[in-house]
Amino acid sequence: MMELETLLTGTKWEIIQLLASKSYAPLELSKKLDTTIANISQQLRLLQTAGLVKKKKTGSAKPGKPRTLFSLSDNYAFITVFSKNFAEKKLIKISKRQKEVLKQLIKE
Structure with missing residues (x-):
């Protein structure tokens, strides 16, 4: 893929x-x-x-x-996290509530 x-x-x-x-x-x-x-x-x-x-x-x-x-x-989020001792990328399915939380985080 x-x-x-x-x-x-x-x-x-x-x-x-x-x-x-x-x-x-x-x-x-x-x-x-x-x-x-x-x-x-x-x-x-x-x-x-x-x-x-x-x-x-x-x-x-x-x-x-x-x-x-x-x-x-569906609703998905492609999450990339990189910090000390941890780095990861992942596609995750999210709920409507999680989508709203992510929208607020991204707007900040």
């Missing part, structure tokens, strides 16, 4: 940031990020393989309506 730090850079990170607010179709993401649909599809496959995003078929057959939407698969 790809190193997590690599997954959290460039276009993949921009996709994660957008999906944090709502679900998107690949075409919408390509327009927002000004890149090709092929690039977005490749990045989404990598994120999906890592378990960070999930896709949902909408069943829509209407022209102009997306058939597949992507969203974040």
Whole structure:
């Protein structure tokens, strides 16, 4: 599997940031990020393989309506800790409460 730090850079990170607010179709993401649909599809496959995003078929057959939407698969935190006698990196699943605490810590 790809190193997590690599997954959290460039276009993949921009996709994660957008999906944090709502679900998107690949075409919408390509327009927002000004890149090709092929690039977005490749990045989404990598994120999906890592378990960070999930896709949902909408069943829509209407022209102009997306058939597949992507969203974040869960709430995660990528924690990096380095201090005397301890250094560690880890991706952890977090609860809604933990997410709120982390948001406050990051804003400080």
